[in-house]
Amino acid sequence: MKTPKINHKGIRGLGKFQILGEYFFSQIKGRPIYDSEERRLGHLRDLAIRWEGEIPKVTGIKYVKGVQAHIPISHIKEIKPDRIVLKVKFADCEFIPLQPNEIYMGKWLMDKQIIDLKGSKVVRVNDIKLFWIATAEKKYLVPAAVDIGLRGLARRLGLEFLFKRRENILVWWQFIQHLEEKTASLTLRGERSQLDQLHPADLADLIEDLDYKTRTEFIGDLDVETAAEAFAEMELDTQVEILEHLDSRQASDILEEMPPDEAADLLGELPEEKSDELLNLMEPEEAQEVRELMDYEEGTAGALMTTEYIALPPDLTVNEAISRLRQLAAEAETIYYLYILDDHHRLSGVVSLRELLITEPVARLQDIMVTRVIQVHAHDEVEEVADLLNKYSLLAIPVISDDDEKMLGIITVDDVLEILIPDRSSFETFSNFFTSKRALR
Amino acid sequence: MQILKSPALRRLFLFLAIMGPGIITSNVDNDAGGITTYSVAGATLGYKCLWIFLPIIVALVVIQEMCTRMGAVTGKGLADLIRERFGVKITFYAMLGLLLGNMGNIMSEFAGVAASMELFGVSKYISLPLAAFLVWWLVLRWSYKVVERVFLAACLVYFCYIFSGYLAHPLWGEVAKELVVPNFSFNSTYVVIMVGIIGTTIAPWMQFYIQSAVVEKGITVKDYIYTKYDVIVGSIMVNLIAVFIVICCAATLHVKGIRIETAKEAALGLAPLAGAGASILFAIGLLNASLFSASILPLSTAYFLCEAFGIEAGIDKSWREAPAFYWLYTILIIVGAGLILVPKISLIAVMFWSQVINGVMLPFVLIFMLKLVNNKDLMGEHVNGPVFNIISWVTVAVLISLTVLMVVTSFLPA
Numbered sequence: 075m076k077t078p079k080i081n082h083k084g085i086r087g088l089g090k091f092q093i094l095g096e097y098f099f100s101q102i103k104g105r106p107i108y109d110s111e112e113r114r115l116g117h118l119r120d121l122a123i124r125w126e127g128e129i130p131k132v133t134g135i136k137y138v139k140g141v142q143a144h145i146p147i148s149h150i151k152e153i154k155p156d157r158i159v160l161k162v163k164f165a166d167c168e169f170i171p172l173q174p175n176e177i178y179m180g181k182w183l184m185d186k187q188i189i190d191l192k193g194s195k196v197v198r199v200n201d202i203k204l205f206w207i208a209t210a211e212k213k214y215l216v217p218a219a220v221d222i223g224l225r226g227l228a229r230r231l232g233l234e235f236l237f238k239r240r241e242n243i244l245v246w247w248q249f250i251q252h253l254e255e256k257t258a259s260l261t262l263r264g265e266r267s268q269l270d271q272l273h274p275a276d277l278a279d280l281i282e283d284l285d286y287k288t289r290t291e292f293i294g295d296l297d298v299e300t301a302a303e304a305f306a307e308m309e310l311d312t313q314v315e316i317l318e319h320l321d322s323r324q325a326s327d328i329l330e331e332m333p334p335d336e337a338a339d340l341l342g343e344l345p346e347e348k349s350d351e352l353l354n355l356m357e358p359e360e361a362q363e364v365r366e367l368m369d370y371e372e373g374t375a376g377a378l379m380t381t382e383y384i385a386l387p388p389d390l391t392v393n394e395a396i397s398r399l400r401q402l403a404a405e406a407e408t409i410y411y412l413y414i415l416d417d418h419h420r421l422s423g424v425v426s427l428r429e430l431l432i433t434e435p436v437a438r439l440q441d442i443m444v445t446r447v448i449q450v451h452a453h454d455e456v457e458e459v460a461d462l463l464n465k466y467s468l469l470a471i472p473v474i475s476d477d478d479e480k481m482l483g484i485i486t487v488d489d490v491l492e493i494l495i496p497d498r499s500s501f502e503t504f505s506n507f508f509t510s511k512r513a514l515r
Numbered sequence: 516m517q518i519l520k521s522p523a524l525r526r527l528f529l530f531l532a533i534m535g536p537g538i539i540t541s542n543v544d545n546d547a548g549g550i551t552t553y554s555v556a557g558a559t560l561g562y563k564c565l566w567i568f569l570p571i572i573v574a575l576v577v578i579q580e581m582c583t584r585m586g587a588v589t590g591k592g593l594a595d596l597i598r599e600r601f602g603v604k605i606t607f608y609a610m611l612g613l614l615l616g617n618m619g620n621i622m623s624e625f626a627g628v629a630a631s632m633e634l635f636g637v638s639k640y641i642s643l644p645l646a647a648f649l650v651w652w653l654v655l656r657w658s659y660k661v662v663e664r665v666f667l668a669a670c671l672v673y674f675c676y677i678f679s680g681y682l683a684h685p686l687w688g689e690v691a692k693e694l695v696v697p698n699f700s701f702n703s704t705y706v707v708i709m710v711g712i713i714g715t716t717i718a719p720w721m722q723f724y725i726q727s728a729v730v731e732k733g734i735t736v737k738d739y740i741y742t743k744y745d746v747i748v749g750s751i752m753v754n755l756i757a758v759f760i761v762i763c764c765a766a767t768l769h770v771k772g773i774r775i776e777t778a779k780e781a782a783l784g785l786a787p788l789a790g791a792g793a794s795i796l797f798a799i800g801l802l803n804a805s806l807f808s809a810s811i812l813p814l815s816t817a818y819f820l821c822e823a824f825g826i827e828a829g830i831d832k833s834w835r836e837a838p839a840f841y842w843l844y845t846i847l848i849i850v851g852a853g854l855i856l857v858p859k860i861s862l863i864a865v866m867f868w869s870q871v872i873n874g875v876m877l878p879f880v881l882i883f884m885l886k887l888v889n890n891k892d893l894m895g896e897h898v899n900g901p902v903f904n905i906i907s908w909v910t911v912a913v914l915i916s917l918t919v920l921m922v923v924t925s926f927l928p929a
Contacts, residue, residue, distance in 0.1 A: 185598050198825040200603070227824055230603045285590030286735060315733050 091209045095153055098221065099179060099202040100230050106157050107137055107145065109164040115145070118158060120180040122172055123217060130247065132204070132215035134170055136178065143169035147215055153206055179217065187288075188220065189251035194276035196283040200226035203244060219244040277304035282312055286319045294324060302331030314343045326355035333407055334360065335380035335489065338367035367483075375459050376452035378493070379473040379483035384412045388422060388440035392433050395425075408470050408486050414443050421447055421472055421481045449474050452482055460490045535663050536728035537579060537742060539811070540721055541749035542670045545756055546808035547627025547778065548620065548866070550801055552715045553757050554781035556708045557764030558773060562686075562693040565761060567709055568754045569694065571716050575750040577910045578881070581888045581899070582722045583746055586729030587739040588897045593726040593880075594823040596887050605883075610823050612876040617720055617816045619869020621851035624812065626862055627805030629855055630779040634798040640856065647852035650810045651845065662810075669807050673756045675800035680759035682793035683785070685766035694758070703924075710921040716757075717914060719876045722884060724815050736897065763793065813847035867925060874922040878915040885911060 099121070106117045116137035122144050124133050134144025135158075146168060151161040160167070177183070183199055190197045201221035207214050221229075223243030228234045272280075277296075281304055284292055293301050305313060305328055317325050317340065329337045329352060341349040341364065349368075353361045363381050370376030384406050386395055395412065403409045412430065414423040423443030433442050449472045450459050463471055463485075470486040556564045582593065589596060598606040625643060632642035654662060700706075725746075734742055764781055767788035768774075775781050778801050786794035821828030821840045828840035855862070885907060889898050899907060 185603055198598075200825070222825070224824075224826075227603065231607050285730070286733065287590050319733065319735055 091207045093205055093207050094213070095206040096218075097153070097204050097206070098226070098229060099184065099204060099217075100226075102153065102158075102204070103180065105153075107135065107160065108157055109160045109162060109167070110151070111163055113164055115160075115164055115167075120178045121215070122176045123179050124173065124176045130217055132179070132217065133173070133176060142172045144172070146170050148212070150213070150215075183220075188245075189280060190222065190245045191249040191251055191272065192245065194272055194280060196280060197222040197245070201229060203242075217247060219246045220250055274300070274303040275307040278307035281305075281316065282308065286316075289316065290320055290324070293320065293328075298327045298331050302328045306332055306336055310339060310343065313340050317344065318348070322351055322355055326352045329364070330356050330360050333380050333382060334363045334367055335378065335483070338364045338377070342368055342372075370452060373456050374452065375450045375454045375456070375473050375485060376482065378456060378459070378489050379452075379485045380407045380489070381483040382407045383470070383472075383484040384409055385415045385481070386412050386439060388414050388416065388438070388443070390439050391435065392430055392437050392439070392442070393435035395430060395439055396435075399430075407484065410469050411484070412439075413472055413481060413484075414439055415481055419480045421449065421474060421479075423447060424472070447472060450485070451476050456490065456493050459485055460494055463487050463490060535667060535745065536583065536725050536732060536734075537745035537747070537749035538670055538752065539663065539666050539749070540579065540725040540728065541575065541746075541753035542666075542673060542804075543724070543808045543811050544716055544718070544721065545673060545753050545804055546620070546624055547630075547801065547805040548623045549715045549757065550627070550760060550804055551778040552708075552711050553760040554764045554778050555775060556712055557761035558768035558775045558781065558784075560705060560708060561765040561769040562689050562762070563698060563700075563705075564709060564712065565690065565693040565758060566695065566697045567712055568758050571713060572750050572754050574713075574717060574910045574914060575753070576747055577903075577907050578717060578722065578884075579725055579746045579750065580743060581884060581907060582726040583729045583734075583742045584739065584897060585884075585888055585894070586726040587734050587736050587742060588894050590730055590735070592730055592819075592822065593723045593884070593887075594819050596893065597883050598823060600887060600890070600893075601883060606823055609876065609879065609883075610820050612872055613720055613723065614816060614820060616718075616869050616872040616876060617812055618847065618851065619865050619872070620718075620720075621809065621812050621816075621847055622854055622862065622865055623869075624805045624809035625852045625855045627778065627801055628809065630777065631782075631798045631802035631805060634779060634782050634794075634801075643852045643856055646806060646809065647848050650806065650813075651848050654810055654814050666807065666811070669803055670752070672803040673752075673800060675796040675803070676756050676759045676763065679785070679793045679796040679800065680763040680766075682790060682796070683763045683766040683788070685762045690762055706920075707924055710917050710924070712757075713914070713917050714870065714874060714921050716753075717877070718873055719880045720812070720815070720819075720873075722880055723819050724811070727815070727819070763797070767793075809848075809851070813844055813851065816847055817841075817844035871922055871925060874918045874925075877918050881911045881914065 102118055103120075104117050107115045109115055118135055118137065119139060120136040121132045122134040122136065123130050132147055134146050135150075136142070136144055145160065149160045149162055149167060151159045153159075172178075179202060183202060186199055187196055188199060189195070197220075199220050200223065202217050203219040203221060205214075205216050205218050207216060221242055221244055223240065225234060225237040225240045225242050228237045277300070281289055281292065296304070305316075308316070317328075320328075329340070332340070341352065344352070353365060356364070367377065367379070367381070382405055384399065384402050386398060390398065399409060399412070410427045412425045412427070413421060414425065416422050423440070423445045424447050425439055425443045429442060448462055448466050448468065450462060451474055453476050459471060462468070468487070470484045472484050473482045474480070475482050585591075585593070585596065591599075594606060594610065597609060625646065628646045629639035629643055632646075633639060653665075657665075729742060763785070764775075768781065768784050771788060773784050775784060778797075782794050782797040782801065785797055817840055818828050820826075820843060821837070826839045827837040834841050854865070885899075888894060889904065891898055
């Protein structure tokens with residue numbers, strides 16, 4: 075027999091082992107079970123599995139309908155193609171009930187949705203692959219992978235022969251993430267940190283794929299920063315749709331973490347009542363910033379700008395500036411430009427990061443800054459902003475108040491791109507009849 | 516936004532934003548097959564069959580309300596819930612049945628297009644390729660939001676039939692009486708036609724369609740009440756139009772003793788009796804209904820099938836991302852329109868089998884639906900109440916027995 079490829083951390087974690095067999099759940103389901111005296115006890119109806127750290131194990135076999143007592147896996151002598159044989163007599167069987175940290179594989183996993191962390195998409199479980207392995211001390215039946223392919227589907231329907239030439243599409247156990255909690259004591263979802271490792275854009279796709287109930291739970295499980303990052307990757311329409319269905323507390327937490335300009339755009343799309351409610355739930359300071367941004371008319375520089383930029387006083391030395399930058403960098407939209415403001419919050423010059431790094435540490439910012447700064451006013455049109463960014467090859471441009479010349483914020487080049495590049499969904503891709511994505515998957 | 520301060524107006528606006536799934540689903544139901552059935556019923560039985568439409572309204576509301584509620588509460592489509600609850604095999608057979616049944620429906624829609632265009636003197640060899648392309652292109656080109664609005668506007672064209680009915684000068688007194696006074700007859704023609712009316716009004720695919728439409732619209736429990744109105748308005752509207760089709764044919768063809776077998780014959784027969792205006796309105800109504808359903812059926816069929824088995828689907832995906840979905844959609848249209856152009860194919864036989872398949876499927880779909888909607892894990896506090904449960908089980912039981920009757924009678928020699 076060809077040695078199967080095992081790509082499973084958990085199994086490898088068991089140390090030295092021998093593979094006695096590999097099965098799909100759909101293949102062993104329904105197999106008759108015989109005791110050591112050839113007496114038929116019933117057949118395999120479902121498998122109880124337990125998560126222990128990273129290695130899930132099958133603990134027992136449900137063998138009669140309606141009875142929650144299982145044949146422990148340690149009783150199994152061998153798994154034959156036509157039957158499962160026990161080591162003991164029926165009378166000596168020690169049946170064990172379902173434990174609170176166990177679930178049924180057939181009932182709770184088959185046909186349900188899970189997240190494939192590698193492909194970062196929501197998929198449905200068509201079948202489950204199990205390994206029957208033996209270490210020096212014990213035998214284990216270990217669920218190793220989830221089959222999400224067409225061939226798995228065909229196998230369930232008894233039509234696998236039509237797809238013999240297709241590879242099984244397996245997702246190994248460590249790369250799946252469950253979506254639903256079954257009991258409070260059982261965290262099927264595994265480590266959340268795995269989700270935090272995903273690129274926010276992938277996470278955004280996943281969130282869009284979920285139905286609205288699962289989505290709320292799912293976002294609730296992410297930390298707020300991760301959720302906000304993923305949120306920022308979505309199209310405005312999707313953001314609005316999702317936000318409307320989130321619990322208000324959750325929604326306002328996410329809005330707080332988002333760049334104020336994006337939060338303002340988003341809130342502008344919501345009904346007034348809802349956006350007021352959310353603003354009231356946000357930290358007063360953040361809410362104030364967002365409110366101000368919302369006052370600008372759409373299509374103007376003011377509406378597009380963000381207030382999170384680096385502002386420094388002119389008399390700082392380069393060295394001081396760098397250490398200040400360290401503290402400020404996390405919050406700012408871009409750190410490539412440092413804007414030098416006077417006491418009246420007016421823009422007196424700009425220093426680029428490159429400039430800062432190549433200048434000697436003792437020089438003062440006012441001596442190295444460029445004083446002729448390309449800037450726009452809050453009421454200027456977006457096209458004008460784009461022209462200037464393009465003409466002077468800037469990454470960001472400061473926005474100045476119309477009346478008192480104070481600096482209000484900056485517009486980065488990607489903010490402008492978003493506006494200028496037409497919405498793909500309405501042009502290139504034929505837009506959605508059913509917005510699809512979530513419906514029946 | 517000052518006007519929105521008035522609560523009544525605000526509610527109206529919310530309703531306008533949410534309406535769609537119920538009204539559209541109901542109107543797709545008045546498709547080519549439906550119009551044919553109503554015309555034949557009116558011409559053959561006269562006003563005597565009018566009373567059936569009030570019970571049908573109740574049945575439609577009961578069934579569709581449950582589906583929309585499930586969609587709003589779970590956020591999942593019906594095929595989805597069936598698969599999670601009853602396993603992949605049952606889903607597979609349900610989908611296979613849906614595919615075959617809908618294939619027949621799609622053909623009858625294109626036949627309706629051909630028939631109505633022939634009334635305007637356009638050959639089916641011109642009208643069908645054009646209609647097929649139009650349907651294919653329109654739905655792929657525009658967003659669902661746009662398409663939904665176009666569909667809602669198209670629903671207004673159905674009012675053609677009301678004018679048409681009015682132009683036929685029916686005896687309004689008799690109409691009013693027959694609408695509320697039930698009458699039974701064990702005459703075999705009577706039974707077959709009555710069962711046919713019910714069969715054409717409540718079809719299995721509707722349950723899948725309306726639930727997905729609710730999910731896709733992002734309607735949740737909170738806004739669900741408006742969807743309920745949507746369903747009620749839709750159910751009343753669809754039956755109102757059906758009533759007028761019956762009236763129109765009853766007042767003219769039935770009175771003169773003219774027997775018809777198709778909607779085209781009905782339109783032709785109307786001209787000398789009720790004037791060219793009534794006939795033209797009748798034809799426009801038929802064209803609109805056929806095109807309308809021909810747009811929705813292939814797409815929703817392709818969509819359910821792919822989604823139920825986790826194959827990429829949806830018009831927001833490109834052809835390369837979701838090839839199975841696009842091919843299925845395209846093939847359904849090409850086959851649906853193409854077979855009508857083949858001279859030797861008997862449309863009657865196709866319709867017969869699609870009706871049988873739909874009839875066999877309906878009981879299963881309805882029972883799954885009731886089991887799902889009463890599942891506490893799934894629906895929480897939104898399961899059916901005891902009274903509603905009795906109403907819905909009775910409705911389902913009646914529908915199932917009628918459907919069985921229809922399937923059985925359709926096999927009996929005429």
